[in-house]
Amino acid sequence: MKHLLSIADLTREEIVSILDTAVSMHEVQDRDVKKLPTLRGRTIINFFFEDSTRTRASFEIAGKWMSADTINLTGKGTSISKGESLRDTVLTIDAMGVDMMIVRHPASGAPAQIADWVDCSIVNAGDGTHEHPSQALLDAYTLRRALGDLDGRHVAIVGDLTHSRVLRSNLLSLRALGAAVTLVAPPTLMPAGVASWAGVDGFETSYDLDEVLPRVDAVMMLRVQRERMSGGYFPTAREYAVTYGLTPRRLALLPDHAVITHPGPMNRGLEISAEAADAARSLVLDQVSAGVAVRMSILYHLLAGEGSTQ
């Protein structure tokens, strides 16, 4: 494993290995000395072309706890305004001898393109409306802690699926781990051609959240941006909340053991009610706590083994 660009590039075994290692990494979080020497002397650039406090902090802590030198760079708007191409920008950084770039970019596919251009490892920390592999892995980790093996479990993913990179990565990882998946969204927020997506099958789609909820082991609520209303994706926040929100009434439809996740940031009152967000079965804070452990495991898998030298 040199890069982490898409969950589609991982085998089930590799996913499981990352999740298993994350268990050991999670234990470090409870220690007084939160430091492993594993990546001593390695340099990791957090190259964020788009704001993301949470993901950036999580990767930065992961790198630091593993003794790597981590440096944050903000690429937002700089390259185009300077007349420099994205390729020039990343080659400049690569030439400094870094071992890894963790790339967040508003454009789908940018990390994959960068991986073609540079020598160092590339981690996709979220690209446009394409993928967010580390988020999907920490979601899978959180669900495994709550539910055990995900093989044969049923997960509903609900929200703005069209514009969600979390959806694409999660669909791939949950299917790889053997979970059944139901995608729930209004037709306008269902991604183009999703029913025939290459490389993934064994999932269904639904427009009826009430019908789906009693059958799930977990429900993953995705953020819905209010700006989507102006694009005609749905009429009003009220209508969305009533039709697709996880309201107190819907909370009662879930089986007793079923859990709730949300990658954040949450729009309370829109896709998720306060009652659902704060329910005992809500794993939202567990997800955040798992984020560092899973990202440590990702760094370990990409940088610690053979062939990961420059």
Added chain:
Amino acid sequence: MTSHTQPSLLVEGADVLGDGAQDVLVADGRIVAVGAEASAQAPAGTQRLSADGLVLLPGFVDLHTHLREPGREDAETVETGSQAAAAGGFTAVLAMANTDPVTDTAEVAERVLDLGRRAGYVDVHPVGAVTKGLAGEELAELGLMARSRARVRVFSDDGRCVHDARLMRRALEYVRAFDGVVSQHSQDPRLADGRACCHEGELSGRLGLPGWPAVAEETIVARDVMLARHTGSRVHVAHVSTAGSVEVLRWARAQGIDVTAEVTPHHLMLTQERLVGYDPTFKVNPPLRPTEDAEALREALADGTIDAVATDHAPHVRQDKEHAFVDAAFGMLGLETALGVVSTLMVREGRMSWSDVARVMSQAPARIARLTTRGTGCSRATPRPSPWSTRTAWSRWTRPGPGPCRATTPGTGFS
């Protein structure tokens, strides 16, 4: 025969339009005799060129070229672009109006014409903008451009769609006075905005790229066809890319509506699967479509529903192309590879004859653009009578250094 300003040329044994080997005598840039008479009439001092096994075709006319000058001479100039055209077998090109300044006045049009003459490789005919500054709000000085030395007959806001139906209607009516044609970039901006860059469907959904749905093209083609019927004017559909547009065109022709259409080599040859690796080389507008669309385009070109092949040759400097896919510039090169694509895909695979190639790459585009001559061309370029060996010309017209991104290189782009 008039007095010779340059020696006559006897092309020996060329397969003329694929109808069999003949000798052809050229004097003063014109074919004066074909067959047995040709060698009989050849005066002393005639240059002889053996064309054994090669096909002889008329010079090509490209309805759709971006030469970038004035404004982006770092990407391409009239000189380098027309060199590329000559290398690709073209003798005349229509230079699109989206330069800086935009070709929306007679002055800019004449300047482009003069730049082409000074370069001297092929005839360069400026295309006039339909609207001032391509802004889609007010008509440009269509009549003055038509009356200028450049004799502009083709008008296009290419890169942008003349979206306002009323403005499109007026433009169509207005250009009738001088037998002009509006070449429409069919893209409903509400259905496919400036970020749209991947055919909307399974692939755009999976890759997370902004979708460019076929219907955004088809609704405009359908509307323009009805406007052409209503106004009795000529409309030309630039870079047709979908099977649905082909259906509309086929219907329109059956109705006797005066509509013509062009297809690019890349939409004939390439399909959307090229986008899987997010390589901006393959970012074109309209986007590469699924195989079924490409197949419909090939069929439509063969049966005449689509009149012409036009390159949409769109050079860019490297730094405009080497961005994230959605941020990179649209466009691919085409002048040097057009014939290679058409001969491989249409002739070798038995869909078209060589005389069909002459029709779609020379006669039809010249007729649509109302050219009085298809160009004398190549006066300063080395004559390259071998029509499908344009591959050898690939590197020759590449500007050195950070020049135009030669989007498809032999062996990679069209492999």
Added chain:
Amino acid sequence: MTPAQNTAGPGREVLNSDDIDRALRRIAHEILEANKGPEHLVLLGIPTRGAHLARRLADALERVEGTEVPVGSLDVTMYRDDLRSQPTRAVEPTVVPPGGVDDKVVVLVDDVLYSGRTVRAALDALSDLGRPRAVRLAVLVDRGHRELPVRADYVGKNLPTSTAERVMVRLAEHDGEGTEGVRIAGPAEVAP
């Protein structure tokens, strides 16, 4: 009484299942003697086989003294100095017993002592977990060829080897019933 000799696998058997048990019992006695009883003792096995040996050693101590000795496991993967010369290693769990390691006498348990690098990594890992009063080392086999100044306090068997040979420890818990034993194989006998 003698169990069926295990003849599976390449090479020559140097310890059978009974020999292993006897060695662990002896080590248990030596630990108790040196420590003057079971107080403050914590056993930490180095996964994977060291962790199983540590549990067996804890059982042996309990049989002798009647008190339970805290036992856990200490994965040293993240502290190794050879990570980049090998494919990515799977990480095993680190389990610290509830009382922690501060002010304890920690006995590290591993199957084979060779270069000493694993023990070096274990000492580093241990120092990140706390500050033991003392650290001891117990190994089933010491095969020599140290690359670091490391010495075991308790040894099941000293086994002279050449560096070309391979020492294979198999334990019932990990490798299955009937496979248990320590074998030594020459380079030609070891599958590539």
